[in-house]
Amino acid sequence: MKADLVLRWTLLLGCLPLAANARTNAALMATLGDSLSAATFADRELAAEARRPEPLVAPKWIPFLGNQENRATYSWATGNKIVSHATRLRTYLEDRSRESMQVLNFATAGTRAAGLMAQIASLKSKQTATQARLEYVTLWIGANDACKTTDLASFSASLNSAFDDLAELTDGESIRVVVPGLPKIPELGREEVLNSTTATGLSCRTLRDSMLRFCNPLTVWSTPEEYAERVATTRSYHRTIEDAVERARRVHRNLDVRFVDEIFQVDFQPSDLAQDCFHPNARGQARLSEIIWNAQPWYH
Numbered sequence: 001m002k003a004d005l006v007l008r009w010t011l012l013l014g015c016l017p018l019a020a021n022a023r024t025n026a027a028l029m030a031t032l033g034d035s036l037s038a039a040t041f042a043d044r045e046l047a048a049e050a051r052r053p054e055p056l057v058a059p060k061w062i063p064f065l066g067n068q069e070n071r072a073t074y075s076w077a078t079g080n081k082i083v084s085h086a087t088r089l090r091t092y093l094e095d096r097s098r099e100s101m102q103v104l105n106f107a108t109a110g111t112r113a114a115g116l117m118a119q120i121a122s123l124k125s126k127q128t129a130t131q132a133r134l135e136y137v138t139l140w141i142g143a144n145d146a147c148k149t150t151d152l153a154s155f156s157a158s159l160n161s162a163f164d165d166l167a168e169l170t171d172g173e174s175i176r177v178v179v180p181g182l183p184k185i186p187e188l189g190r191e192e193v194l195n196s197t198t199a200t201g202l203s204c205r206t207l208r209d210s211m212l213r214f215c216n217p218l219t220v221w222s223t224p225e226e227y228a229e230r231v232a233t234t235r236s237y238h239r240t241i242e243d244a245v246e247r248a249r250r251v252h253r254n255l256d257v258r259f260v261d262e263i264f265q266v267d268f269q270p271s272d273l274a275q276d277c278f279h280p281n282a283r284g285q286a287r288l289s290e291i292i293w294n295a296q297p298w299y300h
Contacts (some may be wrong), residue, residue, distance in 0.1 A: 142241050
């Protein structure tokens with residue numbers, strides 16, 4: 001009888017470390033990138049009748065435009081007030097493995113491809129501290145490089161370095177990484193968009209192109225020839241991202257990287273835009289979430 005009790009306690013105590021490890025080894029979703037994933041200004045719609053935003057909590061704010069960062073609320077990747085990838089993935093994991101999931105979003109407005117290494121370093125630090133298993137990464141970059149005309153060779157080198165750094169975050173277990181391409185940015189120069197009136201009373205032509213000057217090299221055009229030239233420029237960055245993804249798939253067996261080409265074909269309407277006439281609003285972010293989620297191959 002006594003021997004049976006000793007055996008039972010030994011088995012029980014032997015299981016405790018495993019239970020502790022199960023708690024610390026939660027799944028981790030990480031988001032890297034720029035304002036598209038930080039959901040810049042997504043809390044304000046491009047419309048005179050735009051709803052008032054909820055109480056502001058973000059540290060960076062431009063009064064008539066909205067929060068510069070809405071990562072936790074309206075980001076297509078990590079928002080909790082739209083059907084984001086984080087909400088979809090959490091449901092997927094809970095339904096199948098009842099595994100908990102942590103979410104980290106390092107995306108910051110204005111980031112170019114060269115800035116990804118700092119974000120990945122932050123991810124590595126957080127992953128080490130939490131001992132979480134890196135389940136899924138979203139990496140969306142390139143709009144700022146295209147808008148600021150970063151040299152394509154430098155852009156490509158930065159992307160390759162980022163994937164090299166990302167591959168070091170695992171000891172062999174494959175990391176799933178979804179990488180959207182660029183939207184067709186010159187489409188924001190359509191008359192339909194430029195003539196839209198914001199809640200400030202200004203047209204997008206005045207607010208964006210003359211005051212904010214967001215990406216004028218790609219969004220300002222007046223002839224079909226100029227439009228075609230700007231689309232070609234955008235496409236070159238889009239394809240450079242795709243090439244970097246293909247290189248990462250060849251070089252790093254522990255990165256299951258997928259490029260989402262569909263983004264370049266998305267027809268964004270004024271109703272999808274924030275009050276800066278450039279970034280997606282909450283509705284636009286929700287559209288992005290659905291398009292990119294449907295394109296990823298793992299969680300269906």
